[in-house]
Amino acid sequence: MKLFVKNIAILAGADSHGKLRLQGREMAETGIINDAFLYVEDGIIKRFGQMAEAQDLEHTPNVTIVDAEGGTVLPSWCDSHSHVVFGGSREQEFVDKIRGLSYAEIAKRGGGILNSADLLHNTSEDELYHQAMRRVNEVIRKGTGCLEIKSGYGLNTEDELKMLRVIRRIKETAPLRVVSTFLGAHAVSREYAGRQAEYVDLVINEMIPAVGEEKLADFVDVFCDTGFFTPDETGRIMEAAAKYGMRPKIHADELAASGGVEVAIRHNALSVDHLESMTEEEIELFRNAETIPTALPGTSFFLNMKYAPGRQIIDRGLSLALASDYNPGSTPSGDMKFIFSLGCIKLRLLPIEAFNAVTLNGAYAMNLSRNYGSIAVGKMANFFITIPIPSLDFIPYSYTTPLVNRVFLRGEEIVS
Ligand code: NIG
Numbered sequence: 332m333k334l335f336v337k338n339i340a341i342l343a344g345a346d347s348h349g350k351l352r353l354q355g356r357e358m359a360e361t362g363i364i365n366d367a368f369l370y371v372e373d374g375i376i377k378r379f380g381q382m383a384e385a386q387d388l389e390h391t392p393n394v395t396i397v398d399a400e401g402g403t404v405l406p407s408w409c410d411s412h413s414h415v416v417f418g419g420s421r422e423q424e425f426v427d428k429i430r431g432l433s434y435a436e437i438a439k440r441g442g443g444i445l446n447s448a449d450l451l452h453n454t455s456e457d458e459l460y461h462q463a464m465r466r467v468n469e470v471i472r473k474g475t476g477c478l479e480i481k482s483g484y485g486l487n488t489e490d491e492l493k494m495l496r497v498i499r500r501i502k503e504t505a506p507l508r509v510v511s512t513f514l515g516a517h518a519v520s521r522e523y524a525g526r527q528a529e530y531v532d533l534v535i536n537e538m539i540p541a542v543g544e545e546k547l548a549d550f551v552d553v554f555c556d557t558g559f560f561t562p563d564e565t566g567r568i569m570e571a572a573a574k575y576g577m578r579p580k581i582h583a584d585e586l587a588a589s590g591g592v593e594v595a596i597r598h599n600a601l602s603v604d605h606l607e608s609m610t611e612e613e614i615e616l617f618r619n620a621e622t623i624p625t626a627l628p629g630t631s632f633f634l635n636m637k638y639a640p641g642r643q644i645i646d647r648g649l650s651l652a653l654a655s656d657y658n659p660g661s662t663p664s665g666d667m668k669f670i671f672s673l674g675c676i677k678l679r680l681l682p683i684e685a686f687n688a689v690t691l692n693g694a695y696a697m698n699l700s701r702n703y704g705s706i707a708v709g710k711m712a713n714f715f716i717t718i719p720i721p722s723l724d725f726i727p728y729s730y731t732t733p734l735v736n737r738v739f740l741r742g743e744e745i746v747s
């Protein structure tokens with residue numbers, strides 16, 4: 332399969348540096364080529380550059396020619412944090428929040444994650460798959476090409492495995508690249524109420540071995556925060572999962588600075604996510620670490636909470652990823668263009684910094700940046716074409732206008 336995309340007014344994210352992630356000042360740079368082309372063979376990017384250099388390609392035998400008609404080409408969004416497998420919805424809690432209850436209060440009353448665990452328990456694997464695929468197809472049309480999906484609404488071995496099998500089926504059937512994360516320690520189940528230590532033992536002694544045997548997860552996650560799991564419990568869970576090759580990606584510092592950042596970095600987590608309540612001292616812990624801080628500004632927006640200190644993280648010379656956290660409770664949206672806008676508006680990132688945070692650095696946070704996250708020779712041809720726009724800055728600026736015109740994943744057009 333040969334694909335020649337011509338008449339691209341702006342090609343952004345063109346990468347000749349080969350870096351796996353960008354940090355500090357590097358985040359304000361990206362390769363931009365005006366009046367460009369892109370050439371793909373068998374799903375892999377083979378060439379790109381200025382149209383004037385592409386005369387030969389028009390006559391390549393068996394080539395499919397795509398006219399970008401003056402649109403912009405971007406590498407697909409890489410969304411490194413989501414919970415898109417869930418049953419039903421939780422708009423009642425949305426109303427409760429408007430009436431004045433906090434996210435933590437709703438959780439304490441048995442709503443929140445436990446509400447989704449009940450819904451998941453009562454929904455068949457097939458139905459869960461179909462509901463999740465509707466969400467996945469929506470985000471694909473919006474430009475997402477790589478997606479991390481977590482378990483964590485099962486909260487018992489059987490239902491956690493059910494969720495992870497649904498994620499595996501999405502991985503096998505959807506055209507985007509999916510990675511899966513086991514999040515058994517998302518909340519203590521109703522059955523184990525008041526017996527948190529026993530629940531943690533169940534996660535370690537029963538769930539992790541079962542998930543590991545079936546090779547159902549690439550990563551392990553823990554909701555390490557006040558009212559949920561402690562740094563000590565998180566450490567033990569990470570150690571148990573490491574035996575099965577699951578690297579940590581940890582929820583921390585959403586509700587309070589609670590020690591999650593330190594323990595996650597000590598266990599060489601790939602990412603630590605949320606960070607809304609992170610302290611100055613914690614920012615420094617990321618220096619020289621492989622762990623990437625990941626902000627989820629959609630959650631702050633939806634819950635009316637403070638935002639992670641993204642600007643300060645970059646100003647300290649560190650790297651930052653942005654992800655959606657798409658889930659039924661704290662942010663029911665996987666719209667990465669909106670996350671891009673929030674990164675600029677609320678975290679005060681420059682558009683190019685936010686762009687790198689939702690593409691290459693997002694790919695890094697899934698251990699996928701060798702093959703995804705930028706336009707580079709040898710990388711997977713996951714990209715989209717926008718309607719004609721004046722600049723890259725226009726994308727986060729026009730924060731509700733749908734701009735994506737055509738989507739290509741693995742070099743093939745997604746026709747919806
Ligand atoms: O990332 N913070 C923990 N977990 C999810 C919310 C899950 C839910 O409310 O269903 C999050 O925000």
Ligand code: FE
Pocket residue numbers: 412413414582656658
């Ligand atoms: Fe989350």
